[in-house]
Amino acid sequence: TVMNQLLGMHQVEKEISQYFGIKRCIVVAGNSDNQEKVLYEFGDILTDSLDLLLPDGDNIVAVMGGTTMALTAEHMGTLETEKRHILFVPARGGIGEAMTVQANSVSAVMASRTGGHHRALYVPEQLSLETYNSLLQEPSIQEVLTLIEQSNCVVHSIGRALHMAARRKMSDEEMVMLKQNNAVAESFGYFFDEEGEVVYKIPRIGLQLKDVQKIPNVVAIAGGKTKAKAIRAYMKNAPKQTWLITDEAAANEILKGV
Ligand code: F6P
DSSP states (O other), X not given: OHHHHHHHHHHHHHHHXXXXXXXXXXXXXXXXXXXXXXXXXXXXXXXXXXXXXXXXXXXXXXXXXXHHXXXXXXXXXXXXXXXEEEEEEESBSOSSOOGGGSHHHHHHHHHHHHXXXXXXXXXXXXXXXHHHHHHTTOHHHHHHHHHHHTOSEEEEEOEEHHHHHHHTTOOHHHHXXXXXXXXXXXXXXXXXXXXXXXXXXXXXXXXXXXXXXXXXXXXXXXXXGGGHHHHHHHHHTSOTTEEEEEEHHHHHHHHHTO
């Protein structure tokens, strides 16, 4: 029955949040590997979660990019009220994604769906270190970096290490190094092994992993059976305040290894 299914799902959510020692886990029925509707549901759930988490007053929500984030964003609903205001900013600049799934685009879509505002961080891909460093001195960039530092919430996804390295067209040397270090997961431009230890980091401006630890509200969104291993690896050392939004396919696979 539907009731039994709901109770079963509730049990799975509890087991997962206890296993990782995180605040909450929400599981959507289905498998986002091949069901787009699961991703739409992530949008509803993210909206409800932020509605619970974000206090009245001014909020700054830092967001990452990727296809999960982009599709989730498109299905969000209103969050802005007379008392609560939300500014969306990209969490990190230029980590190598196609335009439509860049953090800048995701934050713009989230702002328009929720009724909030957004600021972009313009850092082109593939910069020389010299240009990169001088760009950092730009007041317009400094301003957005300050906003990112002040964020009280971050929403991010989790990907498979080698898949993400290939998507970002990382060099052959980097690929070999990731394999040698048994990288299985990627989030925020950091690569993690199965124990959730950082094995490599793409040096970029914006939020660093140590900053995420201090942000009061952290929401991770990732599903699909193919991502289960990556999700488990990253979540092992995820900040304790994290809420994980995932799907049934990933959740069942994660619990198999417990
Ligand atoms: O590149 C941004 C990012 O959020 C990564 O940190 C993450 O691994 C990836 O996107 C997830 O992408 P997708 O949702 O397309 O699997």
